[in-house]
Amino acid sequence: MGAPIRHFTAVGPGDRVFTVNIERDFRYDPYRDFVVCAHCDWSPSLLTTRRIDGMAWEHLASAHGADRGLSQQDNASFRKAGWVVLPLCAVLIVVLFLYAGS
Numbered sequence: 001m002g003a004p005i006r007h008f009t010a011v012g013p014g015d016r017v018f019t020v021n022i023e024r025d026f027r028y029d030p031y032r033d034f035v036v037c038a039h040c041d042w043s044p045s046l047l048t049t050r051r052i053d054g055m056a057w058e059h060l061a062s063a064h065g066a067d068r069g070l071s072q073q074d075n076a077s078f079r080k081a082g083w084v085v086l087p088l089c090a091v092l093i094v095v096l097f098l099y100a101g102s
């Protein structure tokens with residue numbers, strides 16, 4: 001399946017932490033994102049105009065009673081991959097400009 005790129009967490013009864021992940025499947029072009037709950041089968045369609053974070057919080061609160069300590073964070077390893085790709089793109093653009101100008 002996809003790589004988790006973002007986590008939504010909330011604290012529920014008994015200080016248990018519940019997590020909803022956004023997973024990105026890189027096999028598709030353009031990439032496809034999925035929202036997956038780590039605690040049940042909830043995985044809604046993203047063909048909606050609603051914000052993903054709103055849907056995640058609502059699910060955590062309504063299905064798991066977790067409505068405290070809401071937080072979201074990007075997956076660290078995914079962010080690191082972004083730092084590698086960005087400079088590569090920049091170099092590519094510079095090379096293209098040089099090529100076009102010569």
Ligand SMILES: [Zn+2]
Nearest residue numbers: 037039040042
């Ligand atoms: Zn759930």
